Amino acid sequence: MLALDRLVKMPRFYKRGLLRLGDMLLIALAIIVALLLVGRETPLQQAETWLVLCWVALSTPIIFGTLGLYRVVLRFMNLKVMASLLLGVALVSANLLLMNLLIGWPLAWQVMPVFAMLSVMAVGGLRLLLLELYQLTRRHQRQPVIIYGAGAAGGELARSLHHGGRYRPRAFVDDWRGLQGSLVEGLPVYRPGDLEKWVERLGIELVLLAIPSAPRCRRREILEQLASLSIPVQTIPGSEDLVSGRSRIADTCDVQVEDLLGREPVPPFAELMSANIAHKVVMVTGAGGSIGAELCRQILAQEPRVLVLVDNAEHALYAIEQELQLWMRRHGRHIRLRGLLASIQQQERMREILSSFGVQTLYHAAAYKHVPLVECNLVEGLRNNVFGTFALASAALESRVETFVMVSTDKAVRPTNVMGATKRLTELICQAFAGRELGQDKTRFCMVRFGNVLGSSGSVVPLFRAQIERGGPVEVTHPEITRYFMTIPEAAQLVIQAGAMGTDGQVFVLDMGEPVRIADLAANMVRLSGLEVKDADHPDGDIEIHFTGLRPGEKLYEELLISGEIQKTRHPRIRTSKELSWPWAELDAYLSDLHEAMSASRHGRIQELLVKAPLGYSPEGAMVDLVWEAKHASAPHEPAMQEASESSAASLLQERFRSSGSA
Structure with missing residues (x-):
């Protein structure tokens, strides 16, 4: 083995020699x-024969060199190289025939075809032998893998891995009986039911999923089977990435959580995607956030006249603007991008931006969305989410924006936390604006409500992945907590399409599929990383799932509907919900009271008003606002007005809990 390693590491000049x-x-x-x-045998005793032999042998490297056979790296041999080798042998045979004729036929003509066949076997066999010796030197350094899927993608992946230095394919696994028991790329194909046996027998350390065109529901079934083996699983890119050239077959990566969910994306309706965007001035608030940034990407592909990016986070705004500029350069697009640092709370600034650029379509994604943080920062959550949206909606009306699409959340449905309550209140604000009599050219308001998105800031998936890489434990708040999930690109596409077909004041609800138990998601991520979950049944496992308890304001189950009245739309993933609205006069008076309480930091009064409003808000547990806690810790005896307000809020909450309990 040491001699082989030395041979492999020799300079290429010596190896060619x-x-x-x-x-x-x-x-x-x-x-x-x-x-x-x-x-x-007689010609071997003649000098002419040896003269022909020497000439042909000495001229062979010249012929092969002219054909480029010595420039070929042996580990990348393919059919094209073999064709050049056959041509080279044919030219050497012709050279032998010519020299034999010139010398006077010392060799009989029957020798020629036998020589040609032997030459192909000899020079081809030498190269295959050297290739196998090279592979032998690398086998102890390469990770043995099995490829799930023996189709075209699997075969191409095996060829790539044979030439690479990281993985050593040992076998295929495929569902199709016609392939089972056969050889593909020189590797046996086994049944999926025998996978566990062959993993142990062949010492497999990794399973590579090579089924890019399989539907997600089928990929989910396969991954659930593989999760029981506790062996690392990686996958090749999807067919869309392969066709577009964004990825190659050999670009293996960790299993995407989208595959674990099994949710099939629905192709977007082109006419809905472009209706409010193409050749228009479009503005996105919260453009540097997860949803806002993806909205910008999707919008840019529809070729607006101007895209206005608004965010109050400098770095986030810079990052998305640079990304979009790079995308336009690569695709030869020339769309005006305008990145503006601004807060939606500043109504005059919003009015100035909207009127100066002549914004026609506005996607409002800016909000504080982190449940525990907003719970601990009650006043600022209200100031940004509620009064920021109010200021933006007012500015949109005054600037005659055509369409105002607000991104909402499933946490707005019967909220138990302040963040959900603020988002439900913003829905009521937009509905009230839609109901105001302002003439025929008023702004059309609509709201789009959906659940969690994968990969967003604060998402559990990257958090779980980081915890697994650290060796655990993986922290889940509750064993029974469930959430709805969809990908960020799908969510952004559906928001755009819903906004294009909404009538004034409509609330759209996205079809999120089936809810997912977070504990199951964490366990599958652990097992597909090649590790075992440590629990009572597996005390020797690798990673423990630790339950930390529900955070302030967190619900076990999320809902998407308030009234239960839902209607289909032309899009299979978009529904419209008939929700309770609040007349403008009542809402206006309520917001005045709420703003007064917020400006005075009267936390008890704020909570009282939130419970009083038709939000379905039912806070669980005591208030956890950090300023409120600090004030009570340093000054236990509040002024009489504050105490009365706190008492009133408590009484209202108790009455609400009693009525809900009796119901």
Whole structure:
């Protein structure tokens, strides 16, 4: 093995020289063997025969070199190289025939075809032998893998891995019976039911999923089967990435959580995607956030006239603007991008931006969305989410924006936390604006409500992945907590399409599929990383799932509907919900009271007003606002007005809990 390693590591100049010498010796030997096989030993005693032999042997490296055979890296041999090799042998055979004719036919003509066959076997066999020796030197350094899927993608992946230095494919697994028991790329194909046996027998350390065109529901079934093996699983890119050229077959990556969910994306309706965007001035608030940034990407592909990016986070705004500029350069697009640092709370600033650029369509994604943080920062959550949206909606009306699409959340449905309550209140604000009599050219308001998105800031998936890489534990708040999930690109596409077909004041609800138990998601991520979950049944496992308890304001189950009245739309993933609205006069008076309480930091009064409003808000547990806690810790005896307000809020909450309990 040491000698082979030295041979492999020799300079390429010396290796080419040895290959030339080997070809010369093998061609000479082929002539001698051909003479012996056809029973013509006598010519070996003639000087003319040895002259022909030397000439052909010495000229062989020149012929092969002219064809480029010595520039080929052996580990990348393919059919094109073999064709060049056959041509080279044919030219060497013609050279032998010509020299034999010039010398006076010392060799019989029957020797020629035998020589040609022996030459192909000899020089081709030498290269295959060297290739196998190279693979042998790398086997102890390469990770043995099994490929799930023996189709075209699996075969191409095996070829790529054979030439690579990281993985060593040992076998295929495929569902199709027609392939089981056969050989693909020289590797056996086994049944999925025998996978566990072959993983142990072949010492497999990794399973590579090579089924890019399989539907997600099928990929989910396969991954659930593989999760029971506790062996690492990686996958090749999807068919869309392969066709577009964004990825290659050999670009293996960790299993995407989208595959664990099994949710099939629905192709977007082109007419809905472009209706409010193409050749228009479009603005996105919260453009640097997860949803806002993806909205910008999707919007840019629809070729607006101007895209206005608004965010109050400098770095986030810079990052998305640079990304979009790069995308336009690569795709040859020339769309005006305008990145503006601003807060939606500043109504005059919003009015100035909207009127100066003549914004026609506005996607409002800016909000504080982190449940525990908003719970601990009650006043700022209200100031940004509620009064920021109010200021933006007012500015949109005054600037005659055509369409206002607000991104909402499933946490707005019967909220138990402040963040959900603020988002439900913003829905009521937009509905009230839609109901105001302001003439025929008023802004059309609509709201789009959906659940969690994968990969967003604060998402559990990257958090779980980081915890697994650290060796655990993986922290889940509750064993029974469930959530709805969809991908960020799908959510952004559905928001755009819903906004295009909404009538004034409509609330759209996205079809989120089936809810997912977070504990199951964490366990599958652990097992597909090649580790075992440590629990009572597996005390020797690798990663423990630790339950930390529900955070302030967190619900076990999320809902998407308030009233239960839902209607289909032309899009299979978009529904419209008939929700309770609040007349403008009542809402206006309520917001005045709420703003007064917020400006005075009267936390008890704020909570009282939130419970009083038709939000379905039912807070669980005591208030956890950090300023409120600090004030009570340092000054236990509040002024009489504050105490009365706190008492009133508590009484209202108790009455609400009693009525809900009796119901």
